[in-house]
Amino acid sequence: MKKYFEKKFWKYIYRRSLNNWYKRNFSSPSPEFVKHEIIKKNNLDNSLWIETGTYYGDTTNLLSNLSSKVISIEADKRLYDLAVKKFQNSKNIQIINDKSQSILEEILKNNQNHKNICLYLDAHLCMDHLTKEPTFKEENLETPIMVELNIIEKFLTKFDRVNILVDDIRLFDGKTQNYPNLNEIVDWARKNKSNWFIEHDIFIIKFQANSI
Numbered sequence: 001m002k003k004y005f006e007k008k009f010w011k012y013i014y015r016r017s018l019n020n021w022y023k024r025n026f027s028s029p030s031p032e033f034v035k036h037e038i039i040k041k042n043n044l045d046n047s048l049w050i051e052t053g054t055y056y057g058d059t060t061n062l063l064s065n066l067s068s069k070v071i072s073i074e075a076d077k078r079l080y081d082l083a084v085k086k087f088q089n090s091k092n093i094q095i096i097n098d099k100s101q102s103i104l105e106e107i108l109k110n111n112q113n114h115k116n117i118c119l120y121l122d123a124h125l126c127m128d129h130l131t132k133e134p135t136f137k138e139e140n141l142e143t144p145i146m147v148e149l150n151i152i153e154k155f156l157t158k159f160d161r162v163n164i165l166v167d168d169i170r171l172f173d174g175k176t177q178n179y180p181n182l183n184e185i186v187d188w189a190r191k192n193k194s195n196w197f198i199e200h201d202i203f204i205i206k207f208q209a210n211s212i
């Protein structure tokens, strides 16, 4: 019923985001509902989903409809507490209060029973749109992305297929905070014999163990 309603009235449901996007000349970032379509398209069957940066849990919620298990890591204690409350009745969602770069290795180590794994890497400092305050912040480390990728690299061959979605790729210009240059992440994908492409501000890396 919800799906039917959404299909029929999507322009109405998303009219505000569409108007804002139009006013921004359809530039990046794309509205959340568009990004969510990209995430759905790049889901792998029977996979564990890991999200870094839970924020208010909108994407966590989407992922819980795609997968039997979602682990989302949030460093900001206030946002973590809100997410725990929001998902208290969702049996397939685990929220962890930690820095992704500190806990990701342990999570991957403990979940090697999964055939496939998908990761949505979205942990970074941002302005909270409700409190208008910055979220979790570490001096000189706005994004832990390269640390996250270097951890994931150690586990790639432990799974059949790994899809990695890195959000906000527009910021990877080598000038914004500690965001690396796009070349660095392309080099990472090439070094790990993975396919990569960009859709709607999301850098997508696809690794398949039996293709190497």
Ligand SMILES: C[S@@+](CC[C@H](N)C(=O)[O-])C[C@H]1O[C@@H](n2cnc3c(N)ncnc32)[C@H](O)[C@@H]1O
Pocket (backbone or CB within 6 Å): 051, 052, 053, 054, 055, 056, 057, 058, 059, 060, 073, 074, 075, 076, 079, 098, 099, 100, 101, 122, 123, 124, 125, 126, 135, 136, 137, 142, 144
């Ligand atoms: C852009 S928001 C995430 C949005 C969310 N993934 C979504 O799609 O709705 C970034 C979040 O990452 C969190 N964060 C920042 N640095 C982090 C880190 N090192 N580890 C985990 N979370 C972090 C921030 O507190 C913030 O809530």
